[in-house]
Amino acid sequence: MSRHARLTDEQWDRIVALLPSSQGHRGRPWADHRRIVEAIVHRYRTGIPWRDLPARFGPWKTVWARHRRWAADGTWDRVLGVLLALADDAGQVDWHVSVDSTINRAHQHATNTRQPEGCREAAHGHGPGAHREPAGHAVGRSRGGLTTKIQHAVDGQGRPRAVVVTPGQAHHGQTLPLLLGDLRVPRPAAGRPRTRPEVLLADRAYSSHAIRQALRSRGIRAVIPERCDQQAHRLRRGPVGGRPPKFDPVAYKKRNVVERSFALLKQWRGLATRFDKLAIVYRSAAILAAVLVWARI
Template structure:
């Protein structure tokens, strides 16, 4: 399924090692979270496996494969657009994740797309210590549709619009990709007025509890405060679907604990984990 998006086995300088062996090594490390140098010898040289993962993360190949899998699932009617939930995951960063050089990473070749370099490398300090945060949107089938990686201390509400902007499921028959869910569900952290205006502008129904401070301010203003926001408890119960998606992602040790120094490599690691959840279903 993803072979058309992978680089050709024969490149400049000689033949590449078989994609199947290398990707099996990437998946093994994703599941176990071991250092790259400790990869079993049956996957070949660890440097080859790591370099392949770095290249595919840098040029956006993993994202292309994920979108292709999502497009096939949508064509078969296996994506539940009736309710999409948003939430975030805090991933503890290992001490080896610090110390990246403050310069843009080298592009694999001239034809590759630029890498998504961040000056902060999506690392920050929060209550959990040295952390990164994954903001994601998952569909009703408990599979991630899109995600954004930020430093651990960044709030959830400001990232909701960016996460929804990352949802782009291509249509194999042609036309614009699917970008808008029918209904959105989130906890009270996403209940800002800015988010609600954005959802109303895009005509997306939503079930988000009203924060206590907003409710108190509205009641204090009386009739000028406007009507209370609608809230459906039965729909809100389905928010557990995104919790199960989070549990599925954190089942991969390389996602639960971040070891990568570069944000774009960790982005590729999370993308491979999301791709694995889609292929399992």
């Protein structure tokens, strides 16, 4: 393997059969998929502009066009779905899921669009129109300026299972249903995809009656600490305030795997800072990073 390569031969062998074929594609035949994927990974790991891709990867426009096309048609979501299905069938997927988000500054190259902060929509992966670009490009204004959040759902070993991209000011309670909706593992044989985790671990930002009720209705055990203001309000009400929600402090110690997943994700400088104008393109790179994690198994 070349010292410039980011994918091992074993990883590539697991991915290549799942990528679209140029058969039936209009125009010139597609260039070598491996070179293009290596170029996409190189761009996001280094954070360089597309135009500055090294010549060994070929024309930068070819790389960008392939990445843009696969972002719009959900190619990497399908690849991730197949890898998850194979891992789940082999009993290698931990269904104790941790969720959280990390906020990333949007570079001026990502925000020179019309009204970038007027968006409350998210870019996610499943459902009708899921791969359409949201209005405002999922860029919002928070204390850090124009920002974007990457929402992660990871398994018990910190491996990404679902990724949603939202504006920086988006509240966790509004985006958790989207994140859980993307938590889908297809069955290798016929049947419905598996969508329900056994346990959901989250920090106090997810502590609300609506979220706990929604998880309870789906039979998901919530491991979420109660916020101090909620606890004080409940105690002030006395017997009317009800019992405190169940909380398992031992299980909660395992929630740190989602923080470690963000530490690994932000080694890709093109994800730690958002340079992409389109939310679906930015999210597609985060899904590609998850694909490489699962391709190592």
